Amino acid sequence: MATGRTHRPATRSRGIPEATVARLPLYLRALTALSERSVPTVSSEELAAAAGVNSAKLRKDFSYLGSYGTRGVGYDVEYLVYQISRELGLTQDWPVVIVGIGNLGAALANYGGFASRGFRVAALIDADAAMAGKPVAGIPVQHTDDLEKIIKDNGVSIGVIATPAGAAQQVCDRLVAAGVTSILNFAPTVLSVPDGVDVRKVDLSIELQILAFHEQRKAGEEAASDGAGPAAVTREESARSADQGPDGDVPAVMPA
Amino acid sequence: MATGRTHRPATRSRGIPEATVARLPLYLRALTALSERSVPTVSSEELAAAAGVNSAKLRKDFSYLGSYGTRGVGYDVEYLVYQISRELGLTQDWPVVIVGIGNLGAALANYGGFASRGFRVAALIDADAAMAGKPVAGIPVQHTDDLEKIIKDNGVSIGVIATPAGAAQQVCDRLVAAGVTSILNFAPTVLSVPDGVDVRKVDLSIELQILAFHEQRKAGEEAASDGAGPAAVTREESARSADQGPDGDVPAVMPA
């Protein structure tokens, strides 16, 4: 799939590593808390602790933004809040639509932190005609038929998909056709989008499976060392066989 | 992130890279779909397309699990489903508790994909005494006072925190003290946990901010090249796997 796109040649000065971008919101949150407590300055060590990273990483991250600190002193909280907000594009207003107002969509609509940082729920959209007009979080739900008009009238460029998996790609296509260029996908599906559109996904089931992997590993090692730990629950431990046998057939398979 | 450590010195042969682990659930989902359509074998190219990655990456990932393919042919779907499930620890039952039954907690409790893969909602816990006994998704909500007993009686090792930010660390401490060693955190807070406990976070507000960053950049470059077509930047690749995600300050209805 090509993905083509060379990297911007000018990716020298403005090129902030993706990993750094992903941490900026974390720093911003910690800084906002400090700001509310009227703390004037903070050292990389303190801020790093509050954000849950180590200080070297934080300093390196900030170095991509510029030299906003003062040696021997630290960083000015207000100034950094502003710089990071600007870098993230939070100094402007981002109207957002949420498509799929089920349990999750409603939870997202009610989510307070939404509005707090430049994001504004411009509309709620659902395919169920019976929901049309009903207010959720104070915003009336609109029908999918009007999706394109809603996007255009509100100048929406960020869409949140909270529909069932089966509807996600179709909704995605319509959002993109209407002008949306960033999508946050909660449906457990791989969305395909044209070049130029960003997709980020949030997938509960994947997160749990990753935890289960590590959990299983812990249980396995526990056996080797002690035995006194807290409970350990594996009911059906039964050997998780060391490794494959010489080939083998497929022993019972798993659930859906 | 967070979480940290994966060390284990002796983890050389069984050491599957974290990036690979994060993709296994994706492969598993694609394989399950193929399995349901009774597709017997699949090539790395086809499976990679279905999972939204490139084939070289997929083959490298599978090579960490063992040699489960057949040259010139591809992979046996059922066999791979089994192997990945086993590797992820999904052949056993994982009882999970959800703490904080607001909008989000309820959405999670109702989420079907939960039960489908070895995860079972063992209990719902909320601090609001008025909710006690009320069923959500068919499961009666229990009061926080009984948290420790619930964890122990059910042998729970995975906990989901969907409380407001202010309550998250306290809930986390109690979960850990009661024996939980893996936590999925939806509250917008950095949790601190002792060594040996895994935390993954899902933070909606962070995801949106990352999208806003890229959105802003697109808008900026548009000015430079402008003109016809979506020429701007692209990043078709599915974003990094979820690291953060939803929920923010007040997941709605939820008293501390």
Next chain:
DNA sequence: GGTTGTGAACAGTTTCACAGCG
């Protein structure tokens, strides 16, 4: 003194490209 900013070493991840095998 204290703390930032950063080059350089290191670690992890992705991609390439092709040998090896069915």
Next chain:
DNA sequence: CGCTGTGAAACTGTTCACAACC
């Protein structure tokens, strides 16, 4: 021939450690 499996190269991200500076 076709497709997997994998070394090696390229790239991205993290950590170290210290010079520069207040």
